[in-house]
Amino acid sequence: MTTTFGPVRVSPVPRSLGGEGADVFLAVVRMLNNRYRKLWGHSDFEESAAAQLAVMQPRKDGIRIILAPEGAEPAGAAVLILPLADNTHLAWLDILVDPGAEGQGLGRALLQAAEAYAAEQGRTVLEGETEHRFASKGSRVLVPATGAGEVPADRAARFAGAAGFTLEQADRISLLQTAETDPEPVLDRALEELQGRYELVAWTGSAPEDVLEDYALLRRRMSTDAPMGNVDWEEEDWDASRVRLSEATRAAAGYEVLCTAVRDSASGKLAGHTVLEVNRERPDVAMQDDTLVLREHRGNGLGLLLKAANLGRLRSQYPDVRRVYTWNAAENRHMLRINEALGFRPAGWAGQWQKRLGR
Known part of the structure; x- marks a missing residue:
């Protein structure tokens, strides 16, 4: 069944929850949280409207655009993220449709509007992500271009494939x-094996000034050194001011950010880092963010050291946390083995999709 929808409008991200565009923004928050709850059967991934508003505010490194059909309470919306500091050839896309409006052509209409808007802004690549529970036995799955991992051929995956997106990579959610x-015990063994060649540096919130430039380099290298498959992603332009902007955004969204880094004793430079985030509104859940060891320091057990140390800090500083989630490329067997050694277990899949506009 196909339904005719009103014209799709560009709705601004409001400056406040009572400002212009707040009605559409609140509908996006509702649909996003409902999708998490329906898919996973729990609320661990949900965020309040205030937290999402802080993240979606326009920033020097990117802007967020909402497209939705005209009407008081939209049953669907497309969220576009347009990088400004780098990767200005692409746009990141998320399509949201209420379950009651599925199968009526709204998703396709929103996608067409999003593609047209992105093209008008000079973007040539669309990227997006789908999340999935594990496929039931015997059901059809899709294997990404990397050949590692899979995603179930469910409604979200079929929609992306039919719209011309290619499944480039599968991430394991653990x-x-x-x-x-x-x-x-893992931390103690790792420290003993390193025998003073490296030392740990830890902070919560903002990076100390004496490591800020090193940390910006780690964030820059994270954008290129992590497995990306064939995703068309260029190096991000991280410097001290962008680090501070990111820290301020996470704080405004209500997140406590724990970072543990490792310093090379010989050079005095940071060689790697790992990040955990705890939302003050949801103190029983933590999210694993970046983990990176610079290529020139790999093979020394630093990934395991960093993650064990930061998990130890989490237990000490945030004893209410009961669950920690992480996402890793299925081909990144080294990091998956580290996670498994620390007690992480598979929980689902995330698909990374890409479409080149004009093809």
Whole structure:
């Protein structure tokens, strides 16, 4: 069944929850949280409107655009993220449709409007992500271009494929139950093996000034050194001011950010880092963000050291956290083995999709 929808409008991200565009923004928050709840059967990934508003505010490194059909309470919306500091050839896209409006052509209409808007802005590549529970036995799955991992051929995957997107990469979503693991023995062994060649540096919130430039380099290298498959992604332009902007954005969204880095004793430079985030509104859940060891320092066990140390800090500083989630490219067997050694277990899949406009 296909339904005719009103013209799709560009709705501004409001400056406040009572400002212009707040009605559409709140509908996006509702649809996003409903999708998480329906898919996963829990609320661990949900965020309040205030938290999402802080993240979606226009910034020097990117702007967020909402497209939605005209009407008081849209049943669907497209969220576009347009990088400004780098990767200005692409746009990141998320299509949201209420379950009651599925199968009526709204998703396709929103996608067409998003493609047209992105093209008008000079963007040539669309990227997006789908999340999936594990496929039931015997059901059809899709294998990404990397050949590692899979995603179920469910409604979201079929929509992306039919719209001309290519499944470039599969990420494994993993879950750690903090009550079932103790990172301290792992940390002690890792420190003993390194024998003073490296030292740990840790902070919560803002990076200390004396490591800020090193940390900006780690964030820059994270954008290129992590496995990306064939995703068309260029190096991000990280410097001290962008680090501070990112820190301020996470703080405004209500996140406590724990970073543990490792310093090379010989050079005095940071060689790697890892990040955990805890939302003050949801103190029982933490999200694993970046983990990176510079290529020239790999093979020394630093990834395991960093993650064990930061999980130890999490247990000490945030004892209410019960679950930690992480996402890793299926081909990144080294990091997956580290996570498994720390007690993470597979929980689902995320698909990374890409479409080149004009083809």
